[in-house]
Amino acid sequence: MKKLIALFFLLPAIIFPAFSAESQNLWTTGKIHVVLSVLTIILVLIFVFLILLERKISLLEKNK
């Protein structure tokens, strides 16, 4: 969980230097925002899955 959160915050640092220097019009013509939205959807849903599982396991531990 912690690793994934760290990765999520590091993502912009990995992505932006690669593009900003080369082409300024990337956000309008390059459609890179589509890729970022897709990655965000995948990450958010995986986090939702982890949070739900976490809560279920906590309930199981309480009932012991």
Next chain:
Amino acid sequence: MIGLLKINWWKFLSIPLLLYALIAGMLIPLGPGIVSVNPSSVTRGATISFDVAGYNTHFDEDDRSLNVLLKNENNLICASNVTVIGSTLLNVEFGIPPDLRTVSKRDFYNLVIYNETDGTFFLRNAFSVQRHDEQEGIGFNCTTILKNELPKGVVIPYREILYESIRNLFFHVPMWFTMIFLMFFAFICSIIFLATNNEDFDLVASTAAAIGLFFGLLGILTGMVWANFTWGAPWVNDPKLNGAAVGMLIYLAYFVLRGSLNDDRTRARVSSVYSVFAFVIFIVFIFIIPRLKGVDSLHPGSGGNPGFNMYDLDNTMRPVFYSAVLGFIILGMWMTSLVARYRKLFQLQLDKT
């Protein structure tokens, strides 16, 4: 079965695979291409000068080898003058001969650009030549030999309409591969349950189907975002989209069926039999119907596709794509094993009380 899922080492393979796919998939630059040509029409016999906007090109670095042509099946016209304005901007001048051979009133030409760094790249039907008289023309060729080279360095192919969103191939398509793999795993587990009557297999089968459905949902959502920016609408009437949606509904019915049966053994047997048939129908909807003769799909591998097809999955994209597929499949199995182990513990606790 549950014991097998506790073996750990293979799960961690997904971390390097997905990290590689993410970093390489985002960092490999897009190849050079032509974004637009303005203005893009001329009459026979006129001289025209226009701007060419490139994408990720290096016009200024290689202006010695720079070569700009207009090309169609009949003619090859060289630029009479090329001015480099910036690394992605050119001003080109063409003198269109008055006796140029024309096929129709409006002939389309591809604009082809070559330089040493960027290789050969072109914009299809970038330019049109109009004729106002019916005069017969001659085929026109300039003396330059048209080179056909790939760009230097590692690049992802530039495609019109897609542009940078071609990278979604690494993130959207593996969702479906993972879903199909998990459904196949559920199918196998259901068969083993029917053969051995070991209820653990039914538990794993239903968990795999649930996680598979989760990846199907991810595939649908990411696909809708991508389609919205490339096909113009989040849901187009495409046999692959509708097939995937029906396939997901079949598996939703599987969970409705499980929820409606109270007796554990009946539930396991009935839903296992359903799962076996569901997988077969799912395969029909996902793989067979979109490939039927006369069924046209916007997706790659079918006719009328504006983007790319599997033959265009070039050698740069292939390792990234396959490691993303493998990484997501292992991640899916990891998620399945976590939930299955949780559910086994839950069952044991229920049995105790």
